[in-house]
Amino acid sequence: MAPHPGRLTAAPPTVRIRGLVRRFGARVVLDGIDLTIERGEFVALLGRSGSGKSTLLRAIAELDDEVTGSGELHVPDNRAVVFQDTRLLPWARVLDNVILGLDVPQARERGLDALAEVGLAGRERAWPVELSGGEQQRVALARSLVRDPELVLADEPFGALDALTRGRMHDLLRELCARHRPAVLLVTHDVDEAIALADRVLVLEGGRIAEERRIDLPAPRPLRDPRFLAHRESLLSALGVAAGAAAAGDPDSNPELERSSP
Numbered sequence: 001m002a003p004h005p006g007r008l009t010a011a012p013p014t015v016r017i018r019g020l021v022r023r024f025g026a027r028v029v030l031d032g033i034d035l036t037i038e039r040g041e042f043v044a045l046l047g048r049s050g051s052g053k054s055t056l057l058r059a060i061a062e063l064d065d066e067v068t069g070s071g072e073l074h075v076p077d078n079r080a081v082v083f084q085d086t087r088l089l090p091w092a093r094v095l096d097n098v099i100l101g102l103d104v105p106q107a108r109e110r111g112l113d114a115l116a117e118v119g120l121a122g123r124e125r126a127w128p129v130e131l132s133g134g135e136q137q138r139v140a141l142a143r144s145l146v147r148d149p150e151l152v153l154a155d156e157p158f159g160a161l162d163a164l165t166r167g168r169m170h171d172l173l174r175e176l177c178a179r180h181r182p183a184v185l186l187v188t189h190d191v192d193e194a195i196a197l198a199d200r201v202l203v204l205e206g207g208r209i210a211e212e213r214r215i216d217l218p219a220p221r222p223l224r225d226p227r228f229l230a231h232r233e234s235l236l237s238a239l240g241v242a243a244g245a246a247a248a249g250d251p252d253s254n255p256e257l258e259r260s261s262p
């Protein structure tokens with residue numbers, strides 16, 4: 001794969017964090033995190049349940065003012081956050097959900113373009129309740145897209161979707177990222193999702209980034225590709241899960257980390 005365009009320029013990284021600490025009472029959940037995300041880079045964050053993934057994402061989204069640490073926290077203001085719960089307003093039509101609070105000329109046209117990009121042309125007057133879970137998540141993506149964010153922070157955005165819909169959302173997200181090139185931090189339990197989408201996969205363990213793997217594979221990335229399988233094995237081992245056990249649904253493995261089968 002060609003080197004990432006973001007790495008060819010002298011542009012400063014989109015995210016730069018040094019020594020980030022988060023305590024809950026006496027418990028140190030993030031213990032001096034250093035993290036850089038380059039422009040246009042797609043980073044996936046894996047970790048066992050309770051390892052602090054959402055805490056880190058909230059800190060980067062500046063939704064948490066109790067973060068401490070001696071280092072820097074540089075994140076762009078122009079960022080979007082996408083959650084598993086799409087947080088669409090039920091009383092607003094789809095287009096209004098997409099452009100709510102968007103104070104730019106031609107907001108409506110931009111909203112319609114974003115809806116077309118996520119495959120929802122013609123659905124702008126629907127109510128959220130009339131949409132499937134996958135369609136609602138597409139609206140949430142359109143709502144991010146219309147703001148042309150430098151950084152997208154996504155916390156398990158596809159966790160509630162069935163495997164087929166999730167696979168389609170992966171294709172869509174890959175296309176949108178190739179076109180718009182935001183930096184992305186995706187929190188996921190799904191090792192395969194991380195390998196399918198990311199330029200770089202991090203494993204959070206013991207309050208630190210314990211493992212980092214660059215995924216230099218062209219897209220799309222078939223699950224059966226031996227290089228995909230090698231990445232999976234190595235990441236599962238970093239997570240403390242035997243690859244065979246996770247794939248077979250062994251109850252002794254961490255169920256949160258079992259692979260999905262798109």
Ligand SMILES: Nc1ncnc2c1ncn2[C@@H]1O[C@H](COP(=O)(O)OP(=O)(O)OP(=O)(O)O)[C@@H](O)[C@H]1O
Pocket residue numbers: 024029047048049050051052053054055056189
């Ligand atoms: N507001 C809070 N008060 C106290 N403890 C908290 C709070 N928020 C998170 N924690 C604790 O911090 C730890 C990390 O939580 P976090 O939600 O970041 O984990 P996670 O890796 O995202 O987990 P999961 O994969 O299950 O979503 C957990 O032990 C959790 O109980």
